[in-house]
Amino acid sequence: MLKLNFHPSGRHYLQIPGPSPVPDRILRAMAQPTIDHRGPEFGALGLKVLADIRKIFQTQHPVVIYPGSGTGAWEAALVNLCNPGDTVVMYETGHFAALWNQLALKLGLKTEVLGLPGGQNWRCGIQADLIEKRLSQDTHHQIKAVCVVHNETSTGVTSNILAVRRAMERAQHPALLLVDTISGLGAADYRHDEWGVDVSMGGSQKGLMLPPGIAFNALSPRAIAASAQSRMPKSYWAWDEMLSMNKSGYFPTTPNTNLLYALSEACDMLLEQGLPLVFTRHQRWANGVRLAVQAWGLPIQCQDPAVYSPILTGVVMPDGVDADQVRQRILERFDCSLGTGLGLVKGRMFRIGHLGDTNDLTLIATLAACEMGMRLCGVPLAGSGVQSAMAFFADHPGA
Numbered sequence: 001m002l003k004l005n006f007h008p009s010g011r012h013y014l015q016i017p018g019p020s021p022v023p024d025r026i027l028r029a030m031a032q033p034t035i036d037h038r039g040p041e042f043g044a045l046g047l048k049v050l051a052d053i054r055k056i057f058q059t060q061h062p063v064v065i066y067p068g069s070g071t072g073a074w075e076a077a078l079v080n081l082c083n084p085g086d087t088v089v090m091y092e093t094g095h096f097a098a099l100w101n102q103l104a105l106k107l108g109l110k111t112e113v114l115g116l117p118g119g120q121n122w123r124c125g126i127q128a129d130l131i132e133k134r135l136s137q138d139t140h141h142q143i144k145a146v147c148v149v150h151n152e153t154s155t156g157v158t159s160n161i162l163a164v165r166r167a168m169e170r171a172q173h174p175a176l177l178l179v180d181t182i183s184g185l186g187a188a189d190y191r192h193d194e195w196g197v198d199v200s201m202g203g204s205q206k207g208l209m210l211p212p213g214i215a216f217n218a219l220s221p222r223a224i225a226a227s228a229q230s231r232m233p234k235s236y237w238a239w240d241e242m243l244s245m246n247k248s249g250y251f252p253t254t255p256n257t258n259l260l261y262a263l264s265e266a267c268d269m270l271l272e273q274g275l276p277l278v279f280t281r282h283q284r285w286a287n288g289v290r291l292a293v294q295a296w297g298l299p300i301q302c303q304d305p306a307v308y309s310p311i312l313t314g315v316v317m318p319d320g321v322d323a324d325q326v327r328q329r330i331l332e333r334f335d336c337s338l339g340t341g342l343g344l345v346k347g348r349m350f351r352i353g354h355l356g357d358t359n360d361l362t363l364i365a366t367l368a369a370c371e372m373g374m375r376l377c378g379v380p381l382a383g384s385g386v387q388s389a390m391a392f393f394a395d396h397p398g399a
């Protein structure tokens with residue numbers, strides 16, 4: 001065993017917005033022996049997880065499961081739908097949207113990046129009317145797809161996906177709607193079918209409470225039809241062979257068997273509880289954490305309460321304070337990991353994850369670590385965020 005004595009005693013607080021802590025129940029499920037991925041036992045497991053994951057995406061249509069990280073889900077969607085040189089519209093809501101844009105450019109696609117100037121959308125999410133306006137101008141229907149991020153993990157801002165679909169309908173444009181819900185899935189309400197999404201991208205290590213290593217593409221019938229016309233080079237990511245083998249619960253290449261045990265367990269946990277309860281649990285935690293930040297007198301990165309993320313909160317530091325130094329201090333002194341500022345907001349804010357396998361006391365401890373760490377770094381605080389969060393959690397029992 002590698003012994004670096006990082007965590008001398010007690011539990012590490014993994015409070016980044018993914019990977020999120022993995023529940024013991026899931027760790028135990030993963031510890032089963034790896035089985036023959038062409039045998040009958042695997043077929044039953046494959047059919048179960050392929051059915052369960054549809055319920056999590058709230059879709060009746062196929063979901064493709066890859067061994068891969070979320071980035072693979074981005075690439076898979078684009079190579080299965082596009083032709084070389086196609087134009088896609090990207091909406092810059094934050095660092096992850098920007099990375100997806102870079103990936104599309106590396107694939108040789110043309111991209112058009114929409115957004116308000118000066119990174120304003122990093123604080124308020126997507127303005128669907130900008131998408132409507134751009135699509136209305138595209139009278140020859142050159143734009144193949146609109147790519148948006150549902151829960152921007154770099155900012156703690158969500159976007160209204162149904163509003164995007166409605167904007168596309170008003171423009172009467174046939175572009176496909178591609179949505180990254182890699183950090184939203186299993187934590188924030190997400191409705192693939194009802195919102196008219198063509199491809200939804202998911203990952204294992206955030207709301208699903210699994211280790212990293214699974215990427216998902218949830219498909220619409222339109223996306224499946226469009227993929228038959230796509231001429232982008234692809235092999236590993238190709239949906240066709242995957243979809244035909246998945247019908248009997250199997251995969252073209254070796255699937256990550258033990259992670260699929262974990263996925264099966266995670267779906268059981270989420271579906272036993274019921275998705276509505278899972279979503280309200282996250283909203284309640286997010287409320288408590290935001291009250292704490294407000295009591296500190298610090299700005300929240302998201303400026304529009306209508307699109308606050310239920311998954312994470314971005315805490316903006318006063319001018320002259322390096323948010324990364326604060327984050328580092330909290331990690332070293334209190335063994336609590338927080339998310340770093342990414343891209344435009346690097347050094348300006350840190351991120352508190354409140355997703356998956358957490359509870360009130362874990363979040364109180366996390367807020368205490370933040371409060372002590374900021375005190376150590378000389379950050380002026382208006383009051384105690386811990387007190388506010390305790391009062392909120394005590395007065396608002398969960399369902």
Ligand SMILES: *Cc1c(COP(=O)(O)O)cnc(C)c1O
Binds near residue numbers: 180
């Ligand atoms: C985590 C994340 C990704 C990237 O996933 P990887 O697993 O790191 O490849 C993409 N988009 C969003 C919104 C994410 O939160």
